[in-house]
Structure formats: C-alpha cells, structure tokens
Amino acid sequence: MSCNHKDIHTLKEIEKSYADQWVLVQLTDFDKYGNPVKGFVIAHNPERDALMQPRKQLHRQISGIRTYTFYTGSKVPENLVVIL
C-alpha cells in the first residue's frame, strides 16, 4: 500500500500508526548522532517484499534521498530464540 500524503512524523508515531507492518520511510530529520528521527511514509505492508520495488523506484527517481525500511512490531517473534 502506498501513501499519497507527505506528513512528516517521528518514527515512534509511525510505529504506532502502522503497527506490525513493514514501512518504507523517506527520512527528513536526524539526531545529533545521525540516527533517523523523522520522515514520511512512502509505503507500508505486512510483507517486506512488497516494499522492495517502491524503494528501488524511489531511489532511481530522487538522487540523494535517504530511506529506511523497518518493521514496526517486535523484530523477533516472542516464541523465537535467536542463536546465529
């Protein structure tokens, strides 16, 4: 699902608005260490694969932009233990 509006939100607000989904965010603001803080949602979907083409397309269209794709819910399901 793509978003047509370009309202800038904090990443925490985006996490709440698009719970348990992958979101593609065009970043606009960073903290003093360079960590991303704000941006606007380009697309969101429960499946990560759905955001691959929009991201590639966005970078082809606008050079120099910075994007962040992340999952808004728990990065590791509760019943999963990670031992790599």
Added chain:
Amino acid sequence: MRKFRANRIPGRRSNGILIVSCQVNSSYYGDFLVDTGAALTVVSQKFAEEADLDILRPVRYLSVASVHRVVRSPVIKLDALQVGGQISRNIEALVLSLPSELRVDGLLGINFLEKFRTTFEFEQATLILRSISHRI
C-alpha cells in the same frame, strides 16, 4: 593523550538481542542485529538488492559456518557503513538470506565493531561506540 569520543546509538531489545539502525552507502537505512559472534557484517539479500549492491561481482566467496549449517556466500564491499555518527568505509559484508522471522536487514559484525571501543548498555538498549582520536 588519547581521548575517547562516545557515540550513543539508541537501539531496541527484542527477545534479548540488540538491534540498531544502520546506514549503508549514505542512503539506505535498515535495522541490523548487533552480533558479536559474527566475524563479518551481513546484509540480507533483499536489502542488497534494494540498495543496488553489486552482488554479481563479489570480492570473493566464503564458507560461512553458523551454529547449524555451513553455506557458501558472496562477500561484497560496502562504500560506507554508518551507525549513529560512526562510519567505516570500504568495509566487507557477506550477503546472506536471513530467516523471514527475523525482521532485520543485516547483522552488525565484528569487522565493524572492532574499529571502535564498543560497549553495551543492555538495560537502555544502547550501543556505545567510542572512536579514538589523538589530542595534539
């Protein structure tokens, strides 16, 4: 006299592990699992494809031994990998297919962490990277 400049990276704990956002080649941000057991940093195949990383012409191939398997994987060179304000240029990374249950785009491995004085504040889900500069 040595001076250590601390860079605090806010992360997120998820089932015990620490995850931080990383910036690859200036433009692409993704969540990476901090993995002190990984000799090399890893980027997922999906992230590599999105970020237009040159998977077809890897620097070399390596056999990768994890706890339960050994696989052969391409090694590529990232122009830059940045975490918070700390950056490492021309750093190698493995390209691996990560389990979809892990909602991350890579592993932040030793070949990045060793460039800094790395400490953790697990209670606050914070990674601290101190660079070493020399005061004249």
